[in-house]
Amino acid sequence: MLVSKLRRLPRMHQTLITVLSALVVLLLLVPSTEHQGHPERKFEVGKLYPLDIDLEANQLRPMAQDEKPVVPELKWKNHTVKSGESLAVVFDKVGLSPRALFQVVNADEGTKTLSHLRPGDQLKFGFDENNQLVQLRQPKSATETLVITRAGDSYHSRTDSKSIDTRVNFARAIITSSFWNAAEQAGLTPNQIMELAGIFGWDVDFALDIRQGDSFSVLFEEQFVEGELIGRGNILAATFTNLGETFTAVRSNKDGKYYDADGRAMRKAFLRSPINFRYVSSNFNPRRLHPVTGRVKAHRGTDYVAPVGTPIWAAGDGVVMKSGYNRFNGNYVFIRHSSTYITKYLHMTKRLVKTGQRVKQGQTIGTLGSTGRVTGAHLHYEFLVNGVHKNPRTVKLPEAQSLKGAERTQFKKFAAERLGQLSQFSQFLADNNTLINSSTDRG
Numbered sequence: 001m002l003v004s005k006l007r008r009l010p011r012m013h014q015t016l017i018t019v020l021s022a023l024v025v026l027l028l029l030v031p032s033t034e035h036q037g038h039p040e041r042k043f044e045v046g047k048l049y050p051l052d053i054d055l056e057a058n059q060l061r062p063m064a065q066d067e068k069p070v071v072p073e074l075k076w077k078n079h080t081v082k083s084g085e086s087l088a089v090v091f092d093k094v095g096l097s098p099r100a101l102f103q104v105v106n107a108d109e110g111t112k113t114l115s116h117l118r119p120g121d122q123l124k125f126g127f128d129e130n131n132q133l134v135q136l137r138q139p140k141s142a143t144e145t146l147v148i149t150r151a152g153d154s155y156h157s158r159t160d161s162k163s164i165d166t167r168v169n170f171a172r173a174i175i176t177s178s179f180w181n182a183a184e185q186a187g188l189t190p191n192q193i194m195e196l197a198g199i200f201g202w203d204v205d206f207a208l209d210i211r212q213g214d215s216f217s218v219l220f221e222e223q224f225v226e227g228e229l230i231g232r233g234n235i236l237a238a239t240f241t242n243l244g245e246t247f248t249a250v251r252s253n254k255d256g257k258y259y260d261a262d263g264r265a266m267r268k269a270f271l272r273s274p275i276n277f278r279y280v281s282s283n284f285n286p287r288r289l290h291p292v293t294g295r296v297k298a299h300r301g302t303d304y305v306a307p308v309g310t311p312i313w314a315a316g317d318g319v320v321m322k323s324g325y326n327r328f329n330g331n332y333v334f335i336r337h338s339s340t341y342i343t344k345y346l347h348m349t350k351r352l353v354k355t356g357q358r359v360k361q362g363q364t365i366g367t368l369g370s371t372g373r374v375t376g377a378h379l380h381y382e383f384l385v386n387g388v389h390k391n392p393r394t395v396k397l398p399e400a401q402s403l404k405g406a407e408r409t410q411f412k413k414f415a416a417e418r419l420g421q422l423s424q425f426s427q428f429l430a431d432n433n434t435l436i437n438s439s440t441d442r443g
Helices: 002-008 011-029 087-093 098-105 111-115 179-185 190-199 405-442
Strands: 075-080 122-127 133-139 144-151 154-161 165-174 215-225 228-242 245-251 285-289 296-299 302-304 311-313 318-326 330-336 341-351 364-368 379-385 388-390
Touching: 087 098, 098 111, 098 133, 098 154, 111 144, 165 179, 165 405, 179 190, 179 215, 190 215, 190 228, 215 405, 228 405, 245 405, 318 341, 330 364
Parallel strands: none
Antiparallel strands: 075 122, 122 133, 133 144, 144 154, 165 215, 215 228, 228 245, 285 296, 302 379, 311 364, 318 330, 330 341, 341 364, 341 379, 379 388
């Protein structure tokens, strides 16, 4: 119908319409110069499309291994917390506002620990060129540091940790005056000295039985952080020679307990001494003059002379038979350990347990004193086996529990290796001492 109408038009009109239509079609087909360099693209979800990025551009290069991100240099202020100082006082002293304090403390859970400062704590404040707090560092230990860093208008915390390098060291000494002095001169710390006495405390009475010429050797751990010694670890193996008899102890890697070379536990039912050897004095003597009456009377026990107030330990697990006082014994405690063994502790200043109470080995049951018929402060200690008084320092004690089966076989092999290390260190030290002595003689 449209075509028939066009045909009725004059020839010139038909020609003009045809030309105009052709021009419109051409204009539609020619792309716009505005979008010529960036054609419209339609993207579908889930498909990968290439990006027009110059991968050779410098800003996209990977960071070298030895290259560090550029961090603005900070000005640092160090502060050691003094007694009575709160975090608010510290912030004020380093020039920080209460608002900064609020922002830091309430940043996250990690920053809340700053509220619990103790005297001696170290704080390091890092400021930028505008004196704004950028970072706060607080060493928590030799291996951990709390780091609080500003990010925008807030702060966040993290804990930086350093790895511990554990090494093995060795000490050896021959006792000339006292065990404590010899151990100190050998380089052992007070904690190590007490630990060594604890390891052999079921076999040796360190209070009364140490003699000139006794000796010991110790293999122990040392802990380092970034090459700096931060402390001592476990005693790994040790030997102790007392009155001609040598005892050995090796620490198990599995349960942390100490056993001898054959896998028998060092821990026994009774301690040889119920008192700390550092404080201590008379020997067991079945016939002696009583210090008050002057008569010859059996002294069925051991006297430990030490300062008033020295703690007294239960020699073994048991139940308190009697905790009381009389004019001869003063304050005293009797402990039944089984149907076979009873221990007695006399002349105490204070009794810290009651009749019928159950006690553990090493538990403090009282303090040393001079109550009752005595001439001076001391602990009188008795050890009874089936009702008969025995010398607690020499009596045969119940056998230590042993490792069994494959566990014992495996431990014996391990113990031999440890004691071999100990022997090598001892030999090395002896050879060096020989060289030094011979060099001195020639000089």
